[in-house]
Amino acid sequence: MDADALWRDFFARRGRCERDRLVVHYTALVRGVAGRMAGGLPSYVDLADLVQSGVFGLIDAIERFDPERCTRFESYAAQRIRGAMLDELRAQDWxxxxxxxxxxxxxxxxxxxxxxxxxxxxxxxxxxxxxxxxxxxxxxxxxxxxxSVEALDEGAGRGAVPVAETLADDAVPDPMAVIQRQETFRQLSVLVGQLGERDRLVVWLYYVENRTLAEIGRMLGVTESRVCQLHSRLVVRLRGRLEELAAG
Known part of the structure; x- marks a missing residue:
């Protein structure tokens, strides 16, 4: 049964059996995310543990997925899967x-x-x-x-869009511009990873999950104007760091 048929069954019944068939179908996605993440982690971090925690992220993604808000499930699920794996790493406190x-x-x-x-x-x-x-x-x-929530890493997998890429023009430039843009993405990923936890969360919610400033404010327990101030400060800080790197 193909993915479209599995999704039709799930949306029609929303039963555990239909959900589990989707989990099995997308298991390769979990393994792929785990493999890419493991490449940047110490050797004693167990790949099987990452996969297991990633499955919980996949289940959460399936139950929360809204095709009207996000047309590509793989992109949405990869974010949830990485998030679940990062939560597990934090719990292990390695x-x-x-x-x-x-x-x-x-x-x-x-x-x-x-x-x-x-x-x-x-x-x-x-x-x-x-x-x-x-x-x-x-x-x-x-x-x-x-x-870091990082999930913001430069090695985000196929179908997942790093935060840095959402800040740039997707028009196809000449080859040199492509190389320069890739380097900017890499630098921005590193800089975002160096932010404080709250600041990284604001970046994640705004640029990756496409949350509004009002929604972010409610999640953080602050006013929308305060989130606007935080976002403006982050943009200035990151732009300043990128300009510093460009100047050498």
């Missing part, structure tokens, strides 16, 4: 506590400096304020990125 502590310190210092300077701080300035080397700063940021 990132050392010392790294998490330094990451929180980095976020606090960055917020304080940018509030004082009124602009995005450079990595060199941030490292100097923290009393660490640029290499150490990048190492901390790398570990944080691995468990």
């Amino acid at each position: 990132v050392p506590r010392t790294v998490r502590g330094r990451a929180r310190e980095l976020e606090r210092v960055q917020e304080r400096m940018e509030s004082h300077l009124g602009r995005a701080v450079t990595n060199r300035e941030l490292a100097a304020e923290l009393g660490i080397s640029l290499r150490e700063l990048r190492r901390i940021a790398h570990h944080v990125q691995l468990v």
Whole structure:
């Protein structure tokens, strides 16, 4: 039975049997997401555990899928599957506590400096304020990125659209422009991974799940105007960082 027929049966009855047939049909999608994610994780993270948690994300995606809001199920499901896998990684807490502590310190210092300077701080300035080397700063940021909502990683799978790509023109440019755009996407993915948890969540909800500012405000327990301020600040910060990288 093809996917269209399986979906027709599911929407007609919404029973567990119909849902389970869809789960079996899309199991390869879960394995694919798990395989790509495992490539950036320590060797002791069990691929089978990722797949198992991903299946729960797939079930959630099937039950929540609305074809009127999203025409391609694979794109929608991949986001839910990755999210479930990241939740499992956080529950396992495989990132050392010392790294998490330094990451929180980095976020606090960055917020304080940018509030004082009124602009995005450079990595060199941030490292100097923290009393660490640029290499150490990048190492901390790398570990944080691995468990960020990230799902925002540059290696998002087939059918999944990274946040960076939603910010760009999809018109086909010349080959050099393609290379430059890919590098910008890569840099933006890294920069988003370095944001604080709330800021990453705002980016995810707005650019990936296409939530309105009002919806995000209700989810965060703040006003729509406050979310608008947060979003504007994030755009300025990320643009400043990208300009800094482009300037060398």
